[in-house]
Amino acid sequence: MWLELENVVRRFGERSAVNGLSMRLAKGSIGCLLGPSGCGKTTALRCIAGFEPVDVGVIRAHGRVLASENFQSPPESRQIGMVFQDYALFPHLTVLDNVAFGLHRLDRSKRKRRAEEILETVGLAEHRSHYPHQLSGGQQQRVALARALAPEPEIVLLDEPFSSLDVELRERLSVEVRSVLKTLNTTALLVTHDQQEAFAVADVVGVMRDGKLEQWDTPYQLYHRPETRFVADFIGQGVFIPGEIVAAGSVRTELGVVRANGNGQWQTGRQVDLLLRPDDVIHDDASTLRAEVCQRAFRGAEFLYTLKLASGVQLLSLVPSHHDHAVGEQIGIRIEPDHVVAFARD
Ligand SMILES: Nc1ncnc2c1ncn2[C@@H]1O[C@H](COP(=O)(O)OP(=O)(O)OP(=O)(O)O)[C@@H](O)[C@H]1O
Numbered sequence: 001m002w003l004e005l006e007n008v009v010r011r012f013g014e015r016s017a018v019n020g021l022s023m024r025l026a027k028g029s030i031g032c033l034l035g036p037s038g039c040g041k042t043t044a045l046r047c048i049a050g051f052e053p054v055d056v057g058v059i060r061a062h063g064r065v066l067a068s069e070n071f072q073s074p075p076e077s078r079q080i081g082m083v084f085q086d087y088a089l090f091p092h093l094t095v096l097d098n099v100a101f102g103l104h105r106l107d108r109s110k111r112k113r114r115a116e117e118i119l120e121t122v123g124l125a126e127h128r129s130h131y132p133h134q135l136s137g138g139q140q141q142r143v144a145l146a147r148a149l150a151p152e153p154e155i156v157l158l159d160e161p162f163s164s165l166d167v168e169l170r171e172r173l174s175v176e177v178r179s180v181l182k183t184l185n186t187t188a189l190l191v192t193h194d195q196q197e198a199f200a201v202a203d204v205v206g207v208m209r210d211g212k213l214e215q216w217d218t219p220y221q222l223y224h225r226p227e228t229r230f231v232a233d234f235i236g237q238g239v240f241i242p243g244e245i246v247a248a249g250s251v252r253t254e255l256g257v258v259r260a261n262g263n264g265q266w267q268t269g270r271q272v273d274l275l276l277r278p279d280d281v282i283h284d285d286a287s288t289l290r291a292e293v294c295q296r297a298f299r300g301a302e303f304l305y306t307l308k309l310a311s312g313v314q315l316l317s318l319v320p321s322h323h324d325h326a327v328g329e330q331i332g333i334r335i336e337p338d339h340v341v342a343f344a345r346d
Pocket residue numbers: 012016017035036037038039040041042043044193
């Protein structure tokens with residue numbers, strides 16, 4: 001593994017900001033720590049970079065121990081590049097000089113060539129003589145990325161790199177940054193509280209809660225196979241509906257018997273909650289199962305309908321927008337069972 005954290009703990013007084021964090025990232029992979037404010041993402045990143053010591057546990061990277069309880073290698077020897085939220089560019093240096101800044105080991109002409117090469121990769125070659133204030137926020141962040149990548153670090157850490165940008169730019173830049181990292185086969189770890197960003201950039205995402213990971217998985221698995229309710233709630237939209245297990249993998253609900261993937265034991269008679277995502281509830285005129293439209297949000301290509309069952313239980317359903325139904329109308333629905341997940345009720 002190229003980056004490995006084993007049971008890492010970092011305490012501030014009584015409180016453990018990072019509290020038994022374990023994760024592994026393969027060479028060339030992009031990982032992401034995703035979680036609500038205060039869950040310890042930034043502290044974890046700072047421990048990896050060497051700006052915070054580790055109280056318990058070990059951090060290994062590219063074949064070396066970087067930090068453990070009684071050892072801290074200095075940040076500058078870790079071969080780790082950092083990209084911060086606020087770019088932290090030098091205002092009095094040109095784009096080219098900003099990027100060349102970290103290349104002090106190379107001679108002058110090699111520095112310039114390397115800086116030009118990496119500016120080409122991030123699509124900013126023609127801005128090489130500009131100063132940071134002459135660039136847009138997105139361009140400045142790409143310069144910051146180029147500067148971090150120029151010395152060819154073994155790992156790049158990105159701390160909320162897009163959060164000061166507007167939504168549209170954020171989306172575009174996440175895709176661009178992923179493409180640059182993949183082109184260079186760079187191993188990277190991103191920290192964000194924005195799920196869309198995590199999914200757009202990373203191969204593998206860890207949902208953090210109270211200083212540790214709830215699940216470290218592909219975006220697809222996190223969305224369709226959340227292992228805990230916290231992950232199910234934090235990732236994507238959805239509702240829980242009550243049910244009872246009637247056989248392994250079968251749950252009786254108000255919607256009929258639904259096939260489901262379980263995260264608990266399949267004892268017959270056990271009470272569970274089924275997670276239904278908006279894409280699990282399909283609009284089907286031919287279905288005898290009916291639900292009333294309570295709310296609708298137009299999203300261009302689709303409507304997000306909030307539907308009410310006879311019992312009053314509400315569902316969300318994503319429906320192509322040419323199916324234009326009014327609030328109060330009854331529509332036919334069926335459940336697409338492939339991805340339904342059941343959670344045992346305590
Ligand atoms: N230097 C510090 N001294 C004391 N407490 C700290 C310090 N740094 C972080 N903390 C605390 O540790 C917890 C985790 O903070 P951290 O910044 O790692 O969270 P985060 O998930 O990155 O949050 P955010 O998304 O809001 O930045 C918080 O309760 C924070 O107040």
